[in-house]
Structure formats: structure tokens, C-alpha cells
Amino acid sequence: MSAVTSFPADARPLLEVRQLSQVYNLNRQKLFAPRPKLKVLDSIDFSVRPGEAVGLVGESGSGKTTLTRMLTGVERPGDGQVLYDGVDVWTGGEAHRKLFRRSVQVVLQNPRSSLDPRMRVGTSLLEPLRSLKIEGDHGTRVLEVLDQVGLDKNALERFPHEFSGGQLQRIAIARALMPGPKVLIADEPVSALDVSIQAQVLNLLKDLVRDLGLSLVFIAHDLSVVAYTTSKVYVMSSGKIVEVGKPLDLFRTPQAEATQALVGAVLSVEAGLAGNALA
Numbered sequence: 001m002s003a004v005t006s007f008p009a010d011a012r013p014l015l016e017v018r019q020l021s022q023v024y025n026l027n028r029q030k031l032f033a034p035r036p037k038l039k040v041l042d043s044i045d046f047s048v049r050p051g052e053a054v055g056l057v058g059e060s061g062s063g064k065t066t067l068t069r070m071l072t073g074v075e076r077p078g079d080g081q082v083l084y085d086g087v088d089v090w091t092g093g094e095a096h097r098k099l100f101r102r103s104v105q106v107v108l109q110n111p112r113s114s115l116d117p118r119m120r121v122g123t124s125l126l127e128p129l130r131s132l133k134i135e136g137d138h139g140t141r142v143l144e145v146l147d148q149v150g151l152d153k154n155a156l157e158r159f160p161h162e163f164s165g166g167q168l169q170r171i172a173i174a175r176a177l178m179p180g181p182k183v184l185i186a187d188e189p190v191s192a193l194d195v196s197i198q199a200q201v202l203n204l205l206k207d208l209v210r211d212l213g214l215s216l217v218f219i220a221h222d223l224s225v226v227a228y229t230t231s232k233v234y235v236m237s238s239g240k241i242v243e244v245g246k247p248l249d250l251f252r253t254p255q256a257e258a259t260q261a262l263v264g265a266v267l268s269v270e271a272g273l274a275g276n277a278l279a
């Protein structure tokens with residue numbers, strides 16, 4: 001059995017959203033005109049179980065990052081619920097909210113903008129423990145996490161500009177691991193990296209899911225990247241979940257128009273690569 005499917009199939013969701021909707025007010029087109037509204041998320045149901053790796057794909061602007069902001073609790077939904085371990089994170093009380101904030105960590109697309117350029121890596125890694133007021137032997141924890149992401153302890157004294165994009169994304173993953181999360185949310189974690197190092201970061205995420213028993217929510221606009229890392233994929237389009245399925249089924253028999261477009265994009269990229277190889 002592969003690692004990504006080794007969780008109990010009947011386990012209850014660890015992180016879940018129910019009927020989640022969000023509307024943004026846009027800027028007026030004309031003075032005194034009503035502000036146009038944009039329904040960024042429309043009645044979304046989404047969940048991930050303990051140890052499960054789930055994908056979320058959709059074209060740019062479909063609402064993926066907005067959903068990430070809801071899943072990590074940085075933005076409160078206009079409608080619907082976000083539940084961690086079965087309890088609403090907005091109404092479940094202070095102790096539960098603290099547990100949720102510690103247990104769900106995020107890795108963003110661009111590690112150069114998510115790490116403070118003036119901070120040594122060691123300081124950046126300790127930051128989540130400080131802001132979440134987590135006690136313990138932080139020095140030991142830092143070394144443990146560096147090892148998990150395949151970095152040497154020399155990294156601690158250095159500054160972000162001294163690293164390549166791939167190494168920086170490892171550091172961002174390490175920082176997300178510091179509080180000991182149960183769920184890792186990766187929002188386009190390899191989109192800003194050179195193609196040649198994307199696979200290393202994808203493999204690292206896969207290994208972490210297997211070795212630490214983490215749940216992973218992997219977000220991308222590229223279906224093939226998601227298919228490689230997850231066992232179940234949600235397809236998003238214009239703020240709605242339009243299809244859910246196993247990656248291979250989505251490739252073979254895409255139902256929704258948005259899924260067909262994503263499959264088409266992958267195939268045309270491959271055809272292009274093959275064309276280049278022949279040229």
C-alpha cells in the first residue's frame with residue numbers, strides 16, 4: 001500500500017470546511033454606483049483526514065489562496081464553518097483556537113517573500129514558537145527539524161540571500177514544522193522554483209507526510225504536480241468545487257469543464273516538451 005493511502009479510510013476529518021462562502025466588495029466603477037460584489041468562495045465543502053494528502057487545483061483566480069486563508073484561520077468566512085478536529089475554530093473557544101493555530105501550518109509560494117531578509121535563519125525558525133508561546137527545548141527542536149528537511153546546522157547563522165530558491169523553500173517548510181503541526185498547507189509551493197529543483201521539494205513533502213504522519217493540503221494550478229503528491233484532488237473553478245476524485249481518474253475521465261482544461265494544459269505542455277526534444 002502506498003504511503004498516501006495508509007490512513008484509515010473511515011477516520012473523521014482533521015480539518016474541514018462546510019458550506020464556506022466569502023464575498024468581497026470591489027471598488028466602485030463610478031462615483032455613487034454600488035460597489036460590485038465578487039463571490040470568491042461559493043458553498044465550499046472540503047476536508048482532509050489524519051495522514052491524508054489532498055490536492056486542490058484550479059486556474060489562477062479560482063479562489064485557492066482565499067480558501068487557504070480560511071483553512072489557516074487568518075480570515076474569517078462570511079458564511080459557513082471551519083472545523084479543526086470536529087470543533088469550529090471561530091466559536092470553539094480560546095484553548096481550541098490555540099491548538100488549531102499550532103496544528104495547522106502553511107508554506108507559501110515564494111520563500112523569498114515569506115522569510116524576513118534581515119533575520120538569520122535560526123531566528124526565523126524560532127519565530128513561530130515565540131508567537132505561539134510554545135515552551136520547551138527550542139535548540140534541540142531546531143536541529144531536529146533542520147534534519148527533517150535535509151539542511152545542515154550551518155544554515156542557522158546565515159541570511160536568506162545566501163540560499164537558493166529550493167533551499168529557501170526547505171527553510172520555509174522547516175519553519176512550518178517547528179510548532180509540530182498535524183496539517184501542512186502548501187499553497188503553490190514549487191510554482192516559483194526552477195523546474196530542475198521542483199521534484200526535490202515535492203519529494204520532501206511526500207516524505208514528510210509519510211514519516212511524520214502529517215496531513216497535507218497541496219494547492220497548485222498544475223494537475224500533474226498535484227497528482228504526484230496526493231491521493232485525492234478537489235478541482236476549483238470560480239470559487240466553487242466542481243469535481244473531486246482520484247488524480248488518475250481526473251486525468252482519464254475529467255468530467256467538469258475546468259478539469260478538462262487542466263488536463264489539456266498538462267498534455268499540451270508535454271507535447272511541447274516532446275516537440276522540443278525532437279527539434
Ligand SMILES: Nc1ncnc2c1ncn2[C@@H]1O[C@H](COP(=O)(O)OP(=O)(O)O)[C@@H](O)[C@H]1O
Pocket residue numbers: 024025026038040058059060061062063064065066067
Ligand atoms: N482582498 C480581496 N479583495 C477583493 N478581491 C480579492 C481579494 N483577494 C482576492 N481577491 C480576488 O478573489 C479571486 C480569487 O483569488 P485567489 O484566492 O487569490 O485565487 P487563486 O489563489 O486561485 O489564484 C480573484 O478574482 C482575486 O482577484
Ligand SMILES: [Mg+2]
Pocket residue numbers: 064065066187188
Ligand atoms: Mg493563489
